[in-house]
Amino acid sequence: MKNSAGAARPALSLAVQYACADDTLSALPALPSRPRIRRWAQAACEGPAQVTVRFVDAGEGRQLNHDFRGKDYATNVLSFPYEADPVTIGDLVVCLPVVLKEAEAQGKAADAHFAHLIVHGMLHLQGYDHEAGDAEAELMERREREILARLGYPDPYV
Template sequence: MKTTASTNLDLTIQRAIRASDLPSRQQLVRWIRAVGNGPAVLTLRFVDAEEGRATNASWRGRDYATNVLSFAYETEPVLMGDLMLCWPVVRKEAAEQGKSVEEHTAHLVVHGLLHLCGHDHEEGEAQAEEMESIEREVMARLGYADPYADEH
């Protein structure tokens, strides 16, 4: 499952769960391209809580399902990586935060892609603020609200 060669985006979408509200390929490409237009080879995998928990425990030593995990392989000359979104967690967080599932998913894709590009929010306050600033800018360009508006 790939986009046309002219976009320089090789996108594989894996749906390891059945859900009628998963984002469309068109939405995912739009969110990805809002972060950057450089060449990329990406896999986005939508999983259940069991797989999300097992992967988080295996790779990060955290025994719970988290919203998004990023696995970067290359950043230059082509961005290569995987994003795993745990769909039950995404849905739950959207409801808790009073956001649509679409808007919350867009934010998590943007957030995960920034990790693939080398950004981090766990290495210090300045880096966290820089990453959040980029996320706010990208989300605004996409027509969504500030994803951190109620957190600060």
């Protein structure tokens, strides 16, 4: 597959799981489609990748954040990198109610916020770490801005 510049894109094997309870899903706007998620994830791929994106409700999001980060609240996205070389392998867990609440509070379109968090998570899977210091945070944010701009989304940090 080639990108708009004619260069070959890295191979991406993507699975998407919608694991929110039915009552959660029916009360919320439509989730991003698999093709949109693939577009966002592919845009952030720097090499071949095998990724699962799982949308969860607040209960599962909170439990995972507690179990793996020791934080007792649901967060917007969790990244679980398993392997980086030669293929990036990992999972992204997106907490649907948190993302929608944040988008509304920040005055952003939900679609733009989902795109940002998928890109953000994909960069984490590939070794970017905004918590490793100011230089690393600046590098990661610059990459996010570049990727999102190519996708037609505004700067998520303004």
